[in-house]
Amino acid sequence: MPTPRLSQSAEAARAAAAQAEFNEKKWIWVPDDKEGYLAGWVHNEDGEYGDIIMAAGGEIRRVPLFTLSKMNPPKFDRVDDIADLTFLNEASVVHNLRLRFGSGAIYTYSGLFLVAVNPYQSLPLYSDAIIHQYRSKRRDENAPHIFAVAERAWVNMGEERENQSILITGESGAGKTESTKKVIQYLAAIATDVHQGPSTPSHSRSPTLPSSQSFSNMPSTGLPRTNSTKLGHAPTTSTTGSGFALTAKGRLGLLERQILQANPILEAFGNAQTQRNNNSSRFGKFVRISFAPDGSIAGANIDWYLLEKSRVVVRSEAERSFHVFYQLLAGGLDLKVTSWRQS
Numbered sequence: 001m002p003t004p005r006l007s008q009s010a011e012a013a014r015a016a017a018a019q020a021e022f023n024e025k026k027w028i029w030v031p032d033d034k035e036g037y038l039a040g041w042v043h044n045e046d047g048e049y050g051d052i053i054m055a056a057g058g059e060i061r062r063v064p065l066f067t068l069s070k071m072n073p074p075k076f077d078r079v080d081d082i083a084d085l086t087f088l089n090e091a092s093v094v095h096n097l098r099l100r101f102g103s104g105a106i107y108t109y110s111g112l113f114l115v116a117v118n119p120y121q122s123l124p125l126y127s128d129a130i131i132h133q134y135r136s137k138r139r140d141e142n143a144p145h146i147f148a149v150a151e152r153a154w155v156n157m158g159e160e161r162e163n164q165s166i167l168i169t170g171e172s173g174a175g176k177t178e179s180t181k182k183v184i185q186y187l188a189a190i191a192t193d194v195h196q197g198p199s200t201p202s203h204s205r206s207p208t209l210p211s212s213q214s215f216s217n218m219p220s221t222g223l224p225r226t227n228s229t230k231l232g233h234a235p236t237t238s239t240t241g242s243g244f245a246l247t248a249k250g251r252l253g254l255l256e257r258q259i260l261q262a263n264p265i266l267e268a269f270g271n272a273q274t275q276r277n278n279n280s281s282r283f284g285k286f287v288r289i290s291f292a293p294d295g296s297i298a299g300a301n302i303d304w305y306l307l308e309k310s311r312v313v314v315r316s317e318a319e320r321s322f323h324v325f326y327q328l329l330a331g332g333l334d335l336k337v338t339s340w341r342q343s
């Protein structure tokens with residue numbers, strides 16, 4: 001057996017020490033108004049209450065025992081899949097997401113789901129190189145990522161010959177619209193790969209039946225009143241750049257570009273600055289992408305629901321109307337379009 005490298009043995013020693021320290025005490029999470037949860041250990045239990053020594057500072061807090069949550073051993077820190085935690089409680093989930101976020105990992109699995117924590121800054125996570133890193137890989141071969149979800153849907157479509165859906169949900173400003181764009185970016189790149197050539201890696205077989213994948217990003221209330229846009233016969237006039245013009249294999253096909261470039265138009269008419277989000281979608285969106293038997297994109301359809309039309313005439317003072325009005329004014333005044341679009 002090869003001798004472990006120093007860094008590996010140092011890491012193992014650190015883990016063993018952390019585990020030994022953990023074993024010495026009854027570690028728990030204490031709810032905290034400011035921090036959410038703080039680490040501590042039980043010093044003394046007395047009926048329904050316990051005296052807890054807080055890990056940061058050594059302060060002793062007397063709290064009801066039912067408010068405490070069990071802590072997972074340190075080997076579970078930064079685990080890729082929350083479902084792997086021994087103690088699956090809110091405090092442990094928040095702790096894991098926080099640790100991961102602190103080291104730049106905004107994505108974490110939770111069983112079949114993917115949790116995305118909005119970084120509110122541009123991270124180098126969506127380049128062509130990263131697309132290739134996720135292409136044809138199983139979920140456990142890479143760190144959690146929205147591309148892995150898109151890849152899984154793609155592979156399932158081919159293997160099961162069934163339509164696939166990806167539901168993206170969250171509160172306003174959580175990152176639903178951005179996540180939807182990343183899924184489309186990935187699928188467009190894959191489809192272009194299929195178009196362009198033979199280097200499709202092993203497990204990424206092309207689907208053998210026409211099929212479709214859909215993504216919805218919908219408000220949670222009300223009956224849908226839908227409108228729909230078909231892509232595939234669109235005029236050749238170009239729209240503003242999508243930011244996804246090229247894949248590592250070359251230029252995207254016309255359809256792939258149309259799908260990506262529809263977003264700025266939709267966002268101009270349906271998005272507005274709110275107090276929570278500078279580019280808030282004021283409508284629900286259902287994107288359907290159809291694939292041809294060879295795996296290339298055959299067409300796309302976008303349904304939209306429940307546009308908040310009242311925003312045109314009434315809104316709070318701190319918010320704005322739909323972007324398009326400001327863009328028209330800016331264009332008319334020969335000014336630069338304001339920076340509502342960040343990507």
Ligand SMILES: Nc1ncnc2c1ncn2[C@@H]1O[C@H](COP(=O)(O)OP(=O)(O)OP(=O)(O)O)[C@@H](O)[C@H]1O
Binds near residue numbers: 173179280
């Ligand atoms: N993965 C990401 N990387 C970098 N920034 C992001 C990411 N996701 C979201 N953001 C930032 O957060 C902002 C809000 O995200 P987004 O518009 O996707 O939220 P949303 O959930 O669609 O909100 P709403 O329901 O109000 O439309 C984006 O404009 C962007 O600045």
